[in-house]
Amino acid sequence: FGLDCPRRLIGDKAYDSDPLDAELAALGVEMIAPNRKNRKQKTQDGRPLRRYKRRWKVERTIAWLQSFRRVRTRDERKAQNFLGFVQLTCILILLRRIFG
Structure with a gap:
């Protein structure tokens, strides 16, 4: 694309998916999104979610x-x-x- 990628991307629960996390990680982007209720393995430990609150x-x-x-x-x-x-x-x- 020729665009600079952000270091972090903040989204809501709809953005909590393993394929999206993997694709963004390949680009060097950290995904910050709260876990869905039905998520078996938690991916967020709470520290990055402080940014989500803003x-x-x-x-x-x-x-x-x-x-x-x-x-x-x-x-x-x-x-x-x-x-x-x-x-x-x-x-x-x-x-x-x-x-x-």
Whole structure:
């Protein structure tokens, strides 16, 4: 792909699978996801899951971005134009949080 892979990937219980763990490990990526209830052999010891607890910040930010129609529908054809609108949206969100 030519893209830099992240060192860690955080997901929910749906991402807890041995084939996915093996594929990501081959790429040098650590998968952080809570174990499913029916998992016989536990793969997480709890320490990396501290990062999972902060995952709500990312989901909340994406929800805020989705409240802007132009970002939600991605009307722009060029990625750089879309990135500009995402950045503008982040600025608007920040100003609303600061100045109420």
